[in-house]
Amino acid sequence: MLDYQAILEEIYESVTNVENKGEVAAYIPELANVPKDKFGINLQLITGENYSVGDSAEKLSIQSISKVLSLTKAFQLVGNKLWDRMDVEPSGNPFNHLSLLELENGIPRNPLINSGAIVVADILLTHLKNPKEDFLNFVREISHDHTICFNNKVAESERLTGYNNYAAANLLKSYGNLYNNVEDVLDFYFHQCSIAMDCKQLTNAFFVYANKGKCLKNRQHLTASQVKRINAIMLTCGFYDEAGEFAFEVGLPGKSGVGGGIVALLPQCFTIATWAPGLNPQGNSYLGMQALEQFTTKTQLSIF
Ligand SMILES: NC(=O)CC[C@H](N)C(=O)O
Numbered sequence: 001m002l003d004y005q006a007i008l009e010e011i012y013e014s015v016t017n018v019e020n021k022g023e024v025a026a027y028i029p030e031l032a033n034v035p036k037d038k039f040g041i042n043l044q045l046i047t048g049e050n051y052s053v054g055d056s057a058e059k060l061s062i063q064s065i066s067k068v069l070s071l072t073k074a075f076q077l078v079g080n081k082l083w084d085r086m087d088v089e090p091s092g093n094p095f096n097h098l099s100l101l102e103l104e105n106g107i108p109r110n111p112l113i114n115s116g117a118i119v120v121a122d123i124l125l126t127h128l129k130n131p132k133e134d135f136l137n138f139v140r141e142i143s144h145d146h147t148i149c150f151n152n153k154v155a156e157s158e159r160l161t162g163y164n165n166y167a168a169a170n171l172l173k174s175y176g177n178l179y180n181n182v183e184d185v186l187d188f189y190f191h192q193c194s195i196a197m198d199c200k201q202l203t204n205a206f207f208v209y210a211n212k213g214k215c216l217k218n219r220q221h222l223t224a225s226q227v228k229r230i231n232a233i234m235l236t237c238g239f240y241d242e243a244g245e246f247a248f249e250v251g252l253p254g255k256s257g258v259g260g261g262i263v264a265l266l267p268q269c270f271t272i273a274t275w276a277p278g279l280n281p282q283g284n285s286y287l288g289m290q291a292l293e294q295f296t297t298k299t300q301l302s303i304f
Pocket residue numbers: 062063064065095096114158165193256257258259283
């Protein structure tokens with residue numbers, strides 16, 4: 001039997017001693033204030049045991065990790081119709097890349113880059129009665145935590161500097177792939193990205209992807225087939241132009257966010273969340289990736 005607590009502590013020791021911690025996402029001014037020396041991990045086993053180290057109970061801005069949750073809600077609502085409006089191919093480009101979107105006539109490469117997530121937000125706006133509230137309640141429900149909230153300051157900070165996302169939304173609109181108005185879709189998108197969660201809440205939320213669609217309380221949220229597809233998208237697209245590197249180093253489906261969080265999972269085995277706010281040039285948590293590489297190497301637990 002592996003001593004998970006000892007493994008997490010070894011990783012904590014080694015990673016917190018690394019001098020280069022990457023750079024925080026200063027393009028969202030509110031995120032520039034987060035101290036770079038934060039570091040936490042939470043590990044949730046499918047059998048129920050839970051382990052953590054460091055700042056795992058402190059809230060982080062989940063940012064693009066929310067794209068998996070919005071995709072999940074949209075998949076529940078419209079099923080395979082989703083794929084009429086976006087593809088499922090890795091983009092090999094940064095999360096906010098625009099020229100491919102134009103080349104491909106307003107069809108985003110996948111739902112985990114910004115343009116794809118903006119189309120998903122548009123779908124949710126069309127199908128939910130009270131979009132922001134209903135989506136937040138969905139996140140609370142799969143995480144079993146009714147204290148989870150938006151951080152309105154972060155959402156507003158991103159709105160004020162979100163020129164690239166406005167460009168993506170306008171491009172989508174010009175190609176007829178955005179049905180609601182740009183301002184409303186982006187208001188939803190910036191709010192979903194601003195959700196604050198800690199590592200434990202993240203491993204709770206992602207439990208469904210490790211457990212064939214059933215949450216920690218054993219309720220079915222997705223079919224096994226939908227979970228297979230979302231995990232495949234996380235593996236191939238969850239880290240943008242570093243998806244290959246993450247598969248190579250870590251070997252798990254997962255998703256990162258520019259708040260420095262990463263959640264990854266091994267089906268039928270565990271979910272793990274790391275938080276280290278400093279990012280590498282691809283916008284993925286610099287130390288989080290190192291920690292997860294160490295975890296799957298030490299435990300020999302990966303999908304490969
Ligand atoms: N990679 C990310 O986490 C990006 C999310 C961020 N809200 C953005 O749209 O730029």
